[in-house]
Amino acid sequence: MNKKVAYWMLAFFLTVSFTLPGTFLVNSSASETSTEKGSGSYTHTVFAEYCSLSYCPHCPPVSSQLQQIYNSNDYPFIYVTLVYDKNPKIRNRCAELGVQGFPTVVFDGGYTRVIGEQSSIEPFVSAIEECGERDDVYDVSIDILMRSMGNDRIQVNVTIFNRDSRAYQGTLRAYVAEIESRWRDASQKPYHFAALDFVYNQPISISSGGKLDLSTIWDGSEYNIDIEDIVVIAAVFDSHTDYADNVSMADIYSAYPDTIITSGPEGIINETTVTFTWIGKDREVPAEQLLYSYRLEPLYPEWSDWTSATTVTYTNLSEGWYKFEVKAKNPDNEEDPKPASSTFAVNLHHPPEVKISKPGRRLCINNKVYPIPLPIVIGKCDIYVDATDEAGIDHVDFYIDGELEYQDTHQPYQYTTWYTTTFFKRYTIEVIAYDTLGNQNSDII
Template structure:
């Protein structure tokens, strides 16, 4: 009987393990824990390849985590999404990398990898930091360029420069990706940087201080893809022929050779201030940041762009209530302007406070949380729930429940309730106060005096 029971327990354990979502880390040289903070300086740009499929239930967290890391701008990191069930070439690349299951993210060609989907960015950041600290990286620099031609054609150029004592042999892969993919993951969210095709996938051999240039025309129409220029990014990665690890990676869009503008600070969403300040910066391949000029515009407040200036901040005063969009663009020494100005939208609403009223207790007799009959005052015998209704045109942020000036509970979602007010009192009067806050920090309150018996 004991043996049979043990066998059943073992079978049940195996069954549970098989049903458990895949979420296992595989580290190249053991776990690299405690590396969540960004590496100060990487030896190269780290390159990730996410093996995924649209039907995979564990893939959305991995996709979201990688995009969050990339979007933070804190890491010298690029990645592509290899959507294997939609793109045969992406599927083949997954096979080359040795995919064991979906999702699996390969960093630097497999120097490190994370198998499984995690909502936390920590496993991916750890892997990125470990790759960024590699010392086996050759002095290789890759620089891609991209131009949009008519009829959905892309002019793609990539230069690879090597500085070293020996001839460098490797492989260059230039991935044509959609910034926001036509394919969505199992949660219905579009992938980012999903591979459509290779512009280049070939071996290279470079002597010391030599630069190799490759140029091609990639035709989206002939490949079966309806593409738009603002949604295409090429990502070039150079892989060492001896280890298949990445030595350098870089990306380009059709706008990469123009100045780029970034808003550093400023309001967004709904604000209850009518004075706002924006700060920005710019970058350009050939013009130092301090020599860039800027022009800005606040719609609908401004009817025209401002004069060009070296200033990187502006303050607007006494704005009326309403919706606004701030735009700013950089200009380099050649007179070339950022073709896609940086934008930030917000709304000024000093508005109307929310409406709130206490719905329980009211003027009635309550026994053990049940309303017995209306009365001239609120009489409570035993425990009782505190309940309120709140509404606001901007939405309710939170509702606070106070008893005799002491915060007892905060509720963020309706129905707003404090469960259960339990306090022994022998015929004592209490003050119940409820405060509701809206999205722009306007607030209103409701109050009732109650008599508590027991």
């Protein structure tokens, strides 16, 4: 090969490398989202496809901002992360979305997008609000059911309902994703909802008022998956615009009953009588056929017998912290794997019991206590404190002549080692014990 041919081949390679979608980084603070806001009502759940590179220095803030929005539960919003350099199975999707730089977040299949690193979540929130007010969406919904088949195989059933007056023509894209990804961004933090594979990627057609049922088994053996870390994210895209009309997400627990506490105490209360109420849901049976079991730790650590009751009252509770849990069971004996729970504390304002046990009001010479009722310390002396409380001790503070010398948060509560430096000097030793509810008590010698 002569030098001229080699030169042109190199030039061609470089040209292709820097013009193919997603092969260069973008550090733009400009967003392509609209600045106009409407009524704030949402016509559907907004879907975002976040295209990233694991070594992109401008991607970590975007990863954090999207997860912050998702965790807030303030918006009907679901997103999937497409890590371009880690997963060849999703690279074509980045190209279909017209991605030419990273990071790029595409909302509703291209209705709007945010390109580059952003200083706050506001551009993403604006994009969600803009998409959420779309009036061109079809009235379609998606129901996903996942069941573990063992050996990293998952049965995935998807049902799409078309309640629109028009027939629906579009594409179903269902991603298998990890809640906390095996892949990390440039800040070495794991991605969230990073796609491993498509479980469905196909055209669909549904008549007005009709539904489409799909079922398949996805084999994840090549990924060595943690089944509890897997979700399926399914979205439908209108064939006329390629925009997303709705999206849904399910985890492995979606096939099991779900329990929701509807009322009951939270935080710190001053009453000794509490009442909890709850409801149960199951995808395949009515709520009337569900049974429930509950417990209140540490008072009643064992689960109760199964019952159809949806309320329970506890009386004469002592001061302290409690955790209430309740779970549903369907007629197939499938239990809610994640019981609903509520943590609360009863505060009767009882102070802790606290006493300086060493040296006490006895003679202490070089850390040895003698049974002589003289509060005199000569040389070194460890200070030990006995502190108890129904709600538990949070910490004990040790003061010498009004100065905080030490704080201990674990039993045995002690200050090691205090010693006197001056003969015949009067000292005041004070300890203050605080319980987990903020009540306090002290002892002084």
